Amino acid sequence: MAVVSEKGAARVNPSVPVPSLPPSERPPPDPAPAPPAGRIHVAAEGFSVFYADVEAVRSVTLAIPQGRVTAIIGPSGCGKSTLLRAINRMNDLIPGCRVSGRLTLDGEDVYGPQIDVTALRQRVGMVFQKPNPFPKSVFDNVAFGPRIHGIRGRSQLEAVVERSLRRAALWGEVQDRLHENALGLSGGQQQRLCIARALAVQPELLLMDEPTSALDPIAASRIEDLIDELRGEYTVIIVTHNMQQAARVSDLTAFMYMGELVEFDATSRLFTSPAQARTQDYITGRFG
Amino acid sequence: MQRGSRELVDRAFTGVGLVSIVLLAAALLTLLGPIVLRGLGAFVFRGTVEHRRVLLEQFGRGDTEEVQRELAAARAAREPVYDMIAAFEREMKQAGPAERRAMGESLDGLKAALRELLGPLPGDPDPPLLRLRFGQTRWDRALVKLQSVLWREQYDYSDPTVMGRKVLVPRADEFRGTALEPLFDRLPAELEAMLRPRWTVYWGFLFDRSRDAHFFGGIWAELLGTVYLTVGAVLFAVPMGVASAIYLVEYAREDSRPVRLLRTCISTLAGVPSIVFGLFGLAFFINTLHVSSSKSVLAGSLTLAILILPLVIRSAEEALRAVPHTYKEASLSLGAGRWRTVATVILPAALPGILTGVVISMGRAAGETAPIIFTAAVSVGQPLALWEVFSRPTPALPWNIYNLCSEHQAVDEIRHVQYGMVLTLVALVLLLNSAAIFIRARISGRLRG
Numbered sequence: 060m061a062v063v064s065e066k067g068a069a070r071v072n073p074s075v076p077v078p079s080l081p082p083s084e085r086p087p088p089d090p091a092p093a094p095p096a097g098r099i100h101v102a103a104e105g106f107s108v109f110y111a112d113v114e115a116v117r118s119v120t121l122a123i124p125q126g127r128v129t130a131i132i133g134p135s136g137c138g139k140s141t142l143l144r145a146i147n148r149m150n151d152l153i154p155g156c157r158v159s160g161r162l163t164l165d166g167e168d169v170y171g172p173q174i175d176v177t178a179l180r181q182r183v184g185m186v187f188q189k190p191n192p193f194p195k196s197v198f199d200n201v202a203f204g205p206r207i208h209g210i211r212g213r214s215q216l217e218a219v220v221e222r223s224l225r226r227a228a229l230w231g232e233v234q235d236r237l238h239e240n241a242l243g244l245s246g247g248q249q250q251r252l253c254i255a256r257a258l259a260v261q262p263e264l265l266l267m268d269e270p271t272s273a274l275d276p277i278a279a280s281r282i283e284d285l286i287d288e289l290r291g292e293y294t295v296i297i298v299t300h301n302m303q304q305a306a307r308v309s310d311l312t313a314f315m316y317m318g319e320l321v322e323f324d325a326t327s328r329l330f331t332s333p334a335q336a337r338t339q340d341y342i343t344g345r346f347g
Numbered sequence: 348m349q350r351g352s353r354e355l356v357d358r359a360f361t362g363v364g365l366v367s368i369v370l371l372a373a374a375l376l377t378l379l380g381p382i383v384l385r386g387l388g389a390f391v392f393r394g395t396v397e398h399r400r401v402l403l404e405q406f407g408r409g410d411t412e413e414v415q416r417e418l419a420a421a422r423a424a425r426e427p428v429y430d431m432i433a434a435f436e437r438e439m440k441q442a443g444p445a446e447r448r449a450m451g452e453s454l455d456g457l458k459a460a461l462r463e464l465l466g467p468l469p470g471d472p473d474p475p476l477l478r479l480r481f482g483q484t485r486w487d488r489a490l491v492k493l494q495s496v497l498w499r500e501q502y503d504y505s506d507p508t509v510m511g512r513k514v515l516v517p518r519a520d521e522f523r524g525t526a527l528e529p530l531f532d533r534l535p536a537e538l539e540a541m542l543r544p545r546w547t548v549y550w551g552f553l554f555d556r557s558r559d560a561h562f563f564g565g566i567w568a569e570l571l572g573t574v575y576l577t578v579g580a581v582l583f584a585v586p587m588g589v590a591s592a593i594y595l596v597e598y599a600r601e602d603s604r605p606v607r608l609l610r611t612c613i614s615t616l617a618g619v620p621s622i623v624f625g626l627f628g629l630a631f632f633i634n635t636l637h638v639s640s641s642k643s644v645l646a647g648s649l650t651l652a653i654l655i656l657p658l659v660i661r662s663a664e665e666a667l668r669a670v671p672h673t674y675k676e677a678s679l680s681l682g683a684g685r686w687r688t689v690a691t692v693i694l695p696a697a698l699p700g701i702l703t704g705v706v707i708s709m710g711r712a713a714g715e716t717a718p719i720i721f722t723a724a725v726s727v728g729q730p731l732a733l734w735e736v737f738s739r740p741t742p743a744l745p746w747n748i749y750n751l752c753s754e755h756q757a758v759d760e761i762r763h764v765q766y767g768m769v770l771t772l773v774a775l776v777l778l779l780n781s782a783a784i785f786i787r788a789r790i791s792g793r794l795r796g
Binding site for chain 2: 147149152154177178179180181184185187189191192193194195203204207208253256257260
């Protein structure tokens with residue numbers, strides 16, 4: 060890691076998680092692995108996802124609180140991305156994918172018969188592993204969501220675009236090149252643009268599928284800072300390979316293994332005194 | 348495998364590849380070389396004063412006074428020839444009847460040959476056909492005609508076991524000792540003065556309509572007809588093809604039986620011989636649907652559209668599939684519906700590929716002959732106005748190339764027109780294909796940022 064600072068040095072060490080939370084927002088020390096405090100935003104009950112015959116997510120039950128950053132960690136192929144993509148129904152794109160059990164967003168069944176998938180996806184923004192801006196201008200990228208949701212006025216769009224870019228900490232870098240092709244930005248800028256694009260439709264929830272795995276360490280740390288800033292306003296669920304990252308940015312961490320949810324707890328506790336032996340083995344690097 | 352033999356195989360493979368590329372290039376050159384060289388003969392040639400007269404009288408182009416002056420000079424140069432003929436005819440009046448009859452036949456042959464070379468003789472009535480009113484417009488053709496003035500073609504049937512052999516008899520021998528004898532020395536020497544050849548660049552070949560079945564003028568009707576047919580085919584095929592491709596890529600279930608069947612059908616359609624499309628077009632569009640009472644550009648365009656449809660579908664499908672999946676995911680994750688995603692994200696990103704396919708299929712449509720034989724093409728016709736395309740047939744380059752080399756009554760006289768048409772068609776197709784490359788490079792450059 061190229062960050063050479065006190066903070067950066069701490070980041071390298073997985074066994075010393077440094078929650079980047081102000082103390083007031085830290086989850087209260089609770090001896091029992093009770094459900095986390097706060098209003099429940101996303102809840103799964105016995106939720107499974109199947110790809111044809113393969114059960115990628117096995118009967119997961121968890122409750123994700125609003126306004127917090129929740130990390131899902133686990134080795135490759137453990138079903139963490141599948142679980143994440145189930146929340147905004149991106150798995151619908153995969154032929155032969157079906158679900159069982161219950162998954163709710165604000166108490167509403169995500170797979171219920173009366174759900175409007177496009178409205179759901181408007182409420183649940185998503186940031187992908189590789190930055191994927193459209194081959195359009197920076198402005199058009201951010202304005203894409205608002206436009207499809209019916210905002211037409213130029214000045215309105217400009218306001219939304221500026222607000223979203225500021226929120227994604229990108230405004231200063233791109234305000235002079237709003238009408239240049241977004242593909243000309245650097246990888247890190249592109250990823251922040253994608254976050255701005257997701258924020259522009261004013262979601263309640265932001266899903267991030269390994270958002271920094273394609274970026275260099277400096278760009279990655281800027282994304283992490285940004286996640287830190289989004290805390291409180293948005294519920295963020297981030298899937299990551301990188302345990303240090305989970306430890307740095309999240310309030311809560313879920314550890315998944317072979318499609319099952321092994322442990323879900325406050326990040327500080329999960330990384331320091333995990334209840335399960337498998338969690339302990341994974342975070343200490345014995346497998347995965 | 349041993350290292351030595353591995354290297355040997357590598358080298359052999361490289362060699363084979365190189366040889367095949369060189370062969371291909373050589374084949375291309377042997378093919379394109381004559382096409383270009385001969386085709387250019389329709390545009391750049393030594394035009395005679397008759398050419399300039401045709402341009403002036405038939406197309407109203409050129410400096411009237413200068414052409415008149417040149418014509419007067421040419422007439423003055425031709426005068427001695429006509430005087431000799433008149434002197435010979437006077438001589439004949441005093442000759443005996445047998446000699447007169449024998450010489451009369453020879454004189455008629457000579458006069459016919461002279462008319463082809465120089466145009467009507469003084470005192471001839473105005474000929475009905477336009478082609479007979481002018482002498483040779485091209486110097487290369489004039490030299491050929493000069494030979495038929497100097498030599499008479501005759502067939503030798505003396506040996507009954509073989510077919511008649513062609514022999515050339517010098518006409519000078521026939522008129523030995525008469526007033527016409529000096530003509531055969533004078534004509535070759537004075538021909539330049541009589542026809543005044545001059546290097547000419549004739550762009551009008553593309554934009555003049557033809558006069559008297561391509562004896563004079565250019566190929567505007569054919570060119571325009573080809574453009575109409577091609578554009579018409581694209582107008583029908585592209586919306587249908589792109590819509591089908593979008594359906595196949597974005598909506599259809601990949602593995603379902605009907606979709607698989609549909610794909611097989613499209614592949615089969617691509618393999619159907621083009622003459623079958625031609626007959627289908629006649630049977631379906633003209634005889635069944637009655638899109639027009641007989642052949643028309645509309646019917647031809649529809650037929651060509653079906654011909655290029657598989658090509659358009661295929662290329663559009665590939666272009667759509669080549670759009671990164673991440674664009675689609677991003678769009679859907681923002682709450683865009685399927686159609687919104689296709690219209691605002693996928694189609695724009697696939698546009699270069701689709702356009703390339705469209706332009707290449709335009710090249711295909713422009714060059715196809717068989718589908719338009721029964722549905723759109725006629726041998727002789729005038730350039731159509733835009734509103735006439737719904738009801739009238741048109742000449743078109745591919746069909747008229749065939750027509751000029753096989754069915755025209757004077758194939759040899761207008762070879763240059765045929766070569767010019769071939770060059771024009773080849774250039775048109777090459778132009779379209781390079782446009783495809785250009786579009787692709789340009790738009791994909793823009794997409795990459």
